[in-house]
Amino acid sequence: MMLSTIDIALRGATVALLLVLAASLFRGFGTVLAGRLAAAFALGSAAHAVTASIGATGPISATHAPLIAVSTGNVVVFWLFTRALFDESFKLRWWHGLVWVAVAAFSFVNCMWLAPASGVRLSIIAVNLLALGFIALAIAQTITSWSADLVEGRRRVRVFIVSAAAIYGGLNALLQISMAGGGEAAIANAVNSAALAAVAAAISIAMMRVDGADLFPAAPEVGVEAAAEVESSAADRKLIDALMRLMGDERIYRHDNISIGALATKLGIPEYRLRRLINRRLGYRNFNVFLNEHRIAEAKAALADPSQAEVPVITIAMDAGFQSLGPFNRAFKATTGVTPTEYRRLKASMA
Numbered sequence: 597m598m599l600s601t602i603d604i605a606l607r608g609a610t611v612a613l614l615l616v617l618a619a620s621l622f623r624g625f626g627t628v629l630a631g632r633l634a635a636a637f638a639l640g641s642a643a644h645a646v647t648a649s650i651g652a653t654g655p656i657s658a659t660h661a662p663l664i665a666v667s668t669g670n671v672v673v674f675w676l677f678t679r680a681l682f683d684e685s686f687k688l689r690w691w692h693g694l695v696w697v698a699v700a701a702f703s704f705v706n707c708m709w710l711a712p713a714s715g716v717r718l719s720i721i722a723v724n725l726l727a728l729g730f731i732a733l734a735i736a737q738t739i740t741s742w743s744a745d746l747v748e749g750r751r752r753v754r755v756f757i758v759s760a761a762a763i764y765g766g767l768n769a770l771l772q773i774s775m776a777g778g779g780e781a782a783i784a785n786a787v788n789s790a791a792l793a794a795v796a797a798a799i800s801i802a803m804m805r806v807d808g809a810d811l812f813p814a815a816p817e818v819g820v821e822a823a824a825e826v827e828s829s830a831a832d833r834k835l836i837d838a839l840m841r842l843m844g845d846e847r848i849y850r851h852d853n854i855s856i857g858a859l860a861t862k863l864g865i866p867e868y869r870l871r872r873l874i875n876r877r878l879g880y881r882n883f884n885v886f887l888n889e890h891r892i893a894e895a896k897a898a899l900a901d902p903s904q905a906e907v908p909v910i911t912i913a914m915d916a917g918f919q920s921l922g923p924f925n926r927a928f929k930a931t932t933g934v935t936p937t938e939y940r941r942l943k944a945s946m947a
Contacts, residue, residue, distance in 0.1 A: 599783060599786045600786075602789075602790075603786045603789045606786070606789035606790055606793045607789050610642070610789070610792050610793040611642045613793075613796050613800060614639070614641050614796055617635075617796070618635045618638035618642070619635075621634050621635035621638065629686065630677065630811075631812040633676055633680050634681075636673050637673045637677050639666075640667060640674075641670060643663045643664075643666040644667040644792070647663045647664045647667050648667070648785075648789075648792070649785065650775050650781045655711075655712060656707040656708070658708070660707075661704050661707040662704065664704070665700040665703040665707070668702075668726075669696050669697075669703065671726070671727045671765065672692075672695050672730055674731070674734050674761060674762075674765070675733045675734045675737070676692055678734040678737045678758050679737055681757075681758070682737060682744070682745065683882075684881065684885070685926070685927070699730075703723055706719045706722065706723055707719075720772055720773065721773050724770075724772045724773050725773070728770075731762050731765050731766050731769070734762055735762050738754075738755065738758045738762075742754065742755055743855065743857075744856070744883040745881070745882060746871045746872075746874055746882060747875055748868070748871065753802050753803065753805065753811060754811070756798075757802060760795050760799055761795065761799070763795075764792060764795045768788060768791075768792075771784060771788065832873060836873065836877055836878070838863055839874075842862060842863070843890050844890075847890075847894070848862065849891055849916075849917045850915070850917040854887065887917070888927045889931070891916040891918060891927075892927060892928055894915075895913060895936065896932070898912045898916070899912060899936055899939050900939075900940070900943040902944070905940070905944065909921070909936045909937060910924075912936070913936070
């Protein structure tokens with residue numbers, strides 16, 4: 597009875613905290629995709645806090661199943677949240693919504709019909725393996741994208757938020773799988789509720805330690821000096837000139853897998869100093885945006901050049917440093933508002 601009371605109290609506190617967090621995120625950052633997804637993730641986590649049950653064996657009611665479906669679909673929201681958090685150019689597509697609907701629908705069908713027909717254990721294992729898959733995608737997104745973030749404070753907070761949520765989600769899924777259909781698990785449920793409450797509190801505290809406008813920024817204005825920054829020192833000016841020579845004369849952005857670490861080594865300075873230089877002196881928040889601006893500028897010149905009218909678009913993209921046509925097309929349209937082919941046609945008609 598004592599463990600059951602503790603479990604209920606922890607769940608109630610967690611739900612209250614997550615609902616307040618969701619409301620705060622919607623109110624403060626509802627116009628930013630990452631902010632909206634963070635709020636949606638908090639709401640889905642609240643549904644998880646209500647419905648999470650380790651070792652459950654009994655039938656699920658029709659009123660409980662929708663909440664479980666929302667909780668399961670939250671792993672898709674978590675994956676999309678990490679995409680938006682680390683890639684400021686990320687946009688939701690129609691098929692992202694379909695993925696969420698498919699996962700939530702599978703969870704609902706699983707609760708109502710598959711579990712009673714095929715057994716609780718198999719159903720729980722299937723749902724949690726699906727959750728582990730999306731958590732793995734979110735972790736992969738974090739690993740591949742976090743180094744491009746040029747704002748030191750938010751880099752650490754972002755990684756903490758994703759890591760804490762992923763560790764809890766992964767451990768919860770493994771615990772669900774290992775104890776699926778195992779009957780009473782009061783201790784496991786109490787520990788799980790305590791862990792979720794701790795993670796929700798830790799993430800809330802971490803978010804209060806960084807400027808929300810940095811954590812969930814609107815589309816940044818790049819390529820201009822940050823007006824609020826102190827005037828650049830002579831040493832910084834010299835480094836900026838050297839950096840611009842690397843970008844303009846050597847076209848180092850063309851190199852395969854150019855990283856901020858490799859660029860710092862080329863300049864002979866620590867990586868943290870180059871991050872600060874590009875962020876504070878040039879006004880960029882993301883290293884990939886900085887590189888892509890130079891790549892797009894080269895591509896625009898090539899597409900407008902009549903002597904290169906027969907050169908395939910993919911060749912121009914690869915020459916400029918893009919690894920494939922898809923990312924080039926998306927980056928080009930985000931910058932110019934038209935596709936590379938449309939841009940070439942427009943320039944040809946103006947000649």
